[in-house]
Amino acid sequence: MVEPRRVELTETQTSRASRTYWDSAAKEYFADHGEFLGDDRFLWCPEGVDEEHARLLGPVRNKRILEVGCGGAQCSRWLVGQGADVVAFDISIEQLRIARQLDARTGTAVRTVAADATAMPYRDASFDIVCSAFGALPFVADAEAALREVARTLKPGGLLVFSVTHPFRWTMPDDPSPAGLHLTHSYFDRTPYVEVDDAGTPIYAEHHRTTGDWIRALTGAGFVVDDLIEPEWPAGHDLVWGGWGPDRGRLVPGTAIWSAHKG
Numbered sequence: 001m002v003e004p005r006r007v008e009l010t011e012t013q014t015s016r017a018s019r020t021y022w023d024s025a026a027k028e029y030f031a032d033h034g035e036f037l038g039d040d041r042f043l044w045c046p047e048g049v050d051e052e053h054a055r056l057l058g059p060v061r062n063k064r065i066l067e068v069g070c071g072g073a074q075c076s077r078w079l080v081g082q083g084a085d086v087v088a089f090d091i092s093i094e095q096l097r098i099a100r101q102l103d104a105r106t107g108t109a110v111r112t113v114a115a116d117a118t119a120m121p122y123r124d125a126s127f128d129i130v131c132s133a134f135g136a137l138p139f140v141a142d143a144e145a146a147l148r149e150v151a152r153t154l155k156p157g158g159l160l161v162f163s164v165t166h167p168f169r170w171t172m173p174d175d176p177s178p179a180g181l182h183l184t185h186s187y188f189d190r191t192p193y194v195e196v197d198d199a200g201t202p203i204y205a206e207h208h209r210t211t212g213d214w215i216r217a218l219t220g221a222g223f224v225v226d227d228l229i230e231p232e233w234p235a236g237h238d239l240v241w242g243g244w245g246p247d248r249g250r251l252v253p254g255t256a257i258w259s260a261h262k263g
Contacts, residue, residue, distance in 0.1 A: 006191040009205050011141040015091065015116055017194070017202040018139045022071075022092035024203075030072060030098050036239060039102045040077035044133050044163045045255035046244035047231040051078065056161050056229070056259060060084040063128040066153060068117055068146075068162070069135020073099040073110040080108050087122070089115040091136065117146040122153045130154055132162040138206050141192070143214070147221035154262045160223060161260075166230065166253040169243060170208040176245030211256070218260050229257035 009017070022029075030037075037043060042051035051057060057065075061083035067076045070088035072095060079086045088110055090096055096112050103109045115121050117136035130150050140146045150160055171183045187210060195204035209217070211228070218225055233249025240246075244254045 003196050005194045005196060006189070007194050007202075009141060009192060009194060009202055011118060011145070013202055014139065014141040014192070014205045014207070015118070017205040019091050021195075021204040022090070023094040026071075026092055026094035026098055033241065034072075036241075037072070037074050039072075039106050040074060040081060040108055042075040042078040042133070044257055045231055046239055046241040047233055047249065047255055048237055048239070049163075049229075049231050049255075049257070051075070056257065057129055057131060057159065060129065064126065065129045065131065066120075066122065066127045067135070068120075068130060068132035068137065068150065069139070070099065070110070070112060071095045071135060072102050073112055074102070075131065075133055076110040076112075077102065077106060077108045080110060087111045087113075089113045089120070091116055091139075118142065118149060120149045120153055124152050125155045126153050127158060128155055129159045129161075131160075134163055134165075137162055138164045141205075141207060143207070143209060144217040144220050147217055147223065151222045151262050156262060158262045159259070160262070161257065163255055163257045164214075165206075166256045167208070167210050167214070168252060169254055172243070172248075172252075174243040176240050176243050176248045178247050180243070181248060181251065214256070214258060218258065222263050223260040224263045225258065225260045227259040229259070231255050231257065 064085045067088035070090045073088050076086045076088040171185050171187050173180045173184050192205050192207040194202050197203050230253040
C-alpha cells in the first residue's frame with residue numbers, strides 16, 4: 001500500500017525514492033502515455049506543446065545537446081532526427097531499457113547513461129543546449145545544485161529550456177475534473193509530496209517550488225532568465241493525464257516552461 005505524505009527529505013532520500021519509483025513504474029508509465037508521447041517526438045507537456053512547431057530550442061542541427069531526465073529518450077530521438085549531436089541520462093535503469101527498445105523500434109539510437117541530476121557525468125562546457133521535459137528537476141531536493149551542474153556542463157551563453165509542473169498547480173488537488181477546482185494547499189508550503197511503502201520508506205518524491213524559487217535557483221546557478229512560457233490548454237484537446245485535463249486547463253496553467261541562458 002502506498003501512503004502519500006508531506007515530509008522533508010534529504011537529497012539522498014529523494015534520489016533513492018526517484019530511482020525506486022521510476023524503476024517500478026517505467027513499463028506502466030509507457031503503457032499509459034506512450035501513444036501520446038510517441039517514440040521519437042519532442043513534447044514539452046501534457047498541453048501538447050511540440051518542439052516541432054514551438055522551436056523553443058532554436059536551430060539544433062550540429063548543436064551538442066544534453067537531455068536531463070530523458071525517460072524513454074523520445075525527445076532526444078527527435079533531436080537526433082533533426083541533425084543534433086545528442087546525449088541523455090536518466091536516474092532509472094528501467095526507463096533506459098525502454099529507451100533501448102524504442103531505439104530498436106525506430107532505428108534511431110540515443111547515447112544514454114544512468115546518472116543523477118546533481119552529479120552529471122559530463123565535462124565542463126560540453127554542450128550548446130540542455131533541455132528537459134518534466135525530467136529530473138522536479139524530483140531533486142536541491143534544484144540550485146542541479147542547475148549548477150547544468151551550468152557547469154553548458155558552454156558560455158548556452159541555452160537551458162525545461163518544463164515542470166506550474167507552481168500554482170501545487171495549491172490544488174490532483175483531480176482534473178471540476179471537483180478539483182479549489183485550493184487545498186498553501187502556495188508557500190515547500191514541503192515535498194512523498195509516497196511511502198508499508199515500511200515507511202519513501203518510494204516517490206516530488207518537490208514544490210514557487211515561481212520566485214525557480215527564478216532564484218536559476219540566477220543563483222548563473223543563468224539569465226529569458227522567458228517563462230505558461231501554455232494554454234488547446235481547444236479540442238481532451239487528454240486527461242494526472243492533474244492535467246481540459247476542465248482545469250481552460251482556467252489555470254498546468255505547466256511552466258523556463259528558458260534561460262548561461263550568463
